[in-house]
Amino acid sequence: MIYVMNFDVVIVGGGLVGASLAASLKDSGLSLALLESRPSLKHDGAANGGDDTTEGNDWDSRIYAISPGSRDFIRQSGAWDLLDAKRIAPVEEMRVFGDTGSELDFSAYQMGVPELACILENRALQHALWQVLEQQENLTILHSVRCSTLKTEVGDVAELTLDDGRTITAKLVVGADGRDSWVRNQAGISAAPVDYQQCGVVANFTTALPHRGIAHQWFQEDGILALLPLPGNRVSMVWSVSPEQSAELLSLNRKALCETVTEASCHTLGEMQVITPPAAFPLRLLVLPQITSTRVALIGDAAHNMHPLAGQGVNTGFRDAQQLAQVLIDRGVQSDCGDLSLLRRYERKRKEDIYTMQATTYGLKYLFNNDVSPLRSLRNVGMDLTNRITPLKKMLMRHALT
Numbered sequence: 382m383i384y385v386m387n388f389d390v391v392i393v394g395g396g397l398v399g400a401s402l403a404a405s406l407k408d409s410g411l412s413l414a415l416l417e418s419r420p421s422l423k424h425d426g427a428a429n430g431g432d433d434t435t436e437g438n439d440w441d442s443r444i445y446a447i448s449p450g451s452r453d454f455i456r457q458s459g460a461w462d463l464l465d466a467k468r469i470a471p472v473e474e475m476r477v478f479g480d481t482g483s484e485l486d487f488s489a490y491q492m493g494v495p496e497l498a499c500i501l502e503n504r505a506l507q508h509a510l511w512q513v514l515e516q517q518e519n520l521t522i523l524h525s526v527r528c529s530t531l532k533t534e535v536g537d538v539a540e541l542t543l544d545d546g547r548t549i550t551a552k553l554v555v556g557a558d559g560r561d562s563w564v565r566n567q568a569g570i571s572a573a574p575v576d577y578q579q580c581g582v583v584a585n586f587t588t589a590l591p592h593r594g595i596a597h598q599w600f601q602e603d604g605i606l607a608l609l610p611l612p613g614n615r616v617s618m619v620w621s622v623s624p625e626q627s628a629e630l631l632s633l634n635r636k637a638l639c640e641t642v643t644e645a646s647c648h649t650l651g652e653m654q655v656i657t658p659p660a661a662f663p664l665r666l667l668v669l670p671q672i673t674s675t676r677v678a679l680i681g682d683a684a685h686n687m688h689p690l691a692g693q694g695v696n697t698g699f700r701d702a703q704q705l706a707q708v709l710i711d712r713g714v715q716s717d718c719g720d721l722s723l724l725r726r727y728e729r730k731r732k733e734d735i736y737t738m739q740a741t742t743y744g745l746k747y748l749f750n751n752d753v754s755p756l757r758s759l760r761n762v763g764m765d766l767t768n769r770i771t772p773l774k775k776m777l778m779r780h781a782l783t
Contacts, residue, residue: 384547388414388521389718390709391541391551393528393564395419397445397503398681398698399557400510403520404458405706411718413520414549416541420525440585441502442657444617446472446596446609446692448498450783451699455506463509464501470610471496473594478647480601494782496594498692500609500617531567531677537717539676553719555678555705560667562683568674574686575666577746579604580627581689582620584659585611586642589651592616597649598690605690605746606645616650618642619689621746627661664688666743672731673724678705685735688742697738700783704730 390406392399395417403415447455455461473496477485489496514520523543530542531554538550556564565571592610599606604622611617620642622630633641635655643653667686672679681698708727709718717723 386414386521386547386549387538388412388549388551390414390553390555391416391539391549392555392557393541394556394558394562394681394683395511395522396557396559396681397506397510397695398702399555400507400514401455401458401460401699402555402557402680402702402706404460404510404513404517405454405702406709407458407517407519409519409706409710411519411709413517414551415514415520415522416526416528416543416549417522417524418527440611440615440657441504442583442585442617442660443503444500444583444585444609444611444619445503445506445695446498446500447506448693448696448782449494449496451696452499454699454703455510458510458513460506460509460513463512464505467612468501468505470500470612471594472498472500472596472610475596475598477598478600480599492782497782498596500596500611528563528567531564533568533675533677539719551676551719552717553676553678553709553724555680556683557680557702558683560665560682560686562679564677565669565679565683568677568679570669570671570674570677570679572667572669575668575743577621577664577666577688578623579621579664579688579746580624580661581664582618582622582627582630582659582661584618584638584642584655585657586616586618586639586653586655588614588616588653590614590649592650597646599646600745601645606642607690607692608646608650609692615656616653620645621664621688621690624663631659631661666739668736668739671728672701672735673721673728675721676719678724678727680705684731685739687739688746690745691738691742693738693742697735700734701731 389411391414392403393416395415403413406413452461473489475487475497527544528541529544532540538552539554541549556562558564591614594610596610597608604620607619608616639653639655665686672684680701684701687694705727708723712723
């Protein structure tokens with residue numbers, strides 16, 4: 382006997398973006414299923430209730446800069462209010478340095494907002510979102526499941542078969558399953574990714590000097606170093622370097638790593654001590670020709686990959702989820718939530734934002750990681766000039782705040 386489950390929307394992938402989409406559809410009148418390959422996305426609560434004075438390794442090395450727009454989107458589901466405020470750090474200012482002394486400064490005060498972003502741990506936000514989802518009446522959560530086949534043209538539904546033999550039908554299948562998306566591949570949506578030939582090395586540190594809510598970023602000839610403020614005298618590092626440099630950083634002992642990062646950050650925050658071991662992940666650009674097809678929509682890293690230098694990867698994903706939810710909720714008399722015209726509407730609304738962020742991060746990466754002398758002079762003059770033109774700075778920041 383074949384066991385078949387029927388839903389309006391099936392979301393494959395229960396990470397931050399997939400979970401946020403499910404939460405945003407709680408009052409949509411749609412029946413939802415969320416498929417997650419991991420056994421549980423809960424944790425022991427350390428990131429939500431830890432002692433703020435603890436200097437141990439309970440801080441998650443996977444940190445996100447959440448824009449005000451993304452924060453408001455998450456707050457609508459109730460998840461934001463479940464977070465421990467002691468584990469969140471506001472970014473009140475951002476200082477960007479070129480490789481010849483040029484500087485670009487952005488401040489929340491200048492923009493007329495309380496903060497430019499909030500820095501928080503992945504696991505804390507993941508836990509808060511899943512607390513909300515567990516109480517959601519129109520949602521069925523399936524843990525520890527893997528999909529084996531996807532058929533998108535089975536009458537008026539898509540059909541998913543799980544590894545355990547169960548079958549799920551849905552009007553719409555949403556791929557929120559990350560950069561190596563199975564849903565994307567099954568739907569036949571593909572493009573060759575561009576290898577940035579860099580890895581992002583992440584780790585957390587304590588600092589001798591207070592960061593004062595300032596995010597620092599250094600564009601160097603051989604990489605891009607960012608130090609993001611965490612609560613207390615702590616920062617999270619994201620250092621985009623070549624694979625060879627990445628391997629070298631990972632091989633350093635604690636003392637040597639701290640000395641290397643302290644020197645690369647021009648001793649801005651004084652002596653640094655590492656509190657979480659470094660980890661690395663490869664960086665790439667993925668620009669897809671489309672993010673929808675018959676009964677399939679992609680969101681988050683399944684829909685786009687970009688360089689982390691602007692901290693906009695997860696925020697772009699949240700905007701995907703918000704826009705897709707809005708299209709589904711505002712579908713009017715259209716009873717079929719997987720109708721291709723609805724999905725194309727979502728795709729049109731997201732195209733400009735996605736391409737703009739990808740083009741911006743791609744351009745900045747290659748502009749600064751370039752040894753051509755005239756280009757080096759031009760980029761640093763451009764930074765200094767931009768820093769003097771307040772309306773231009775506000776225009777650059779306005780998009781990042783959404």
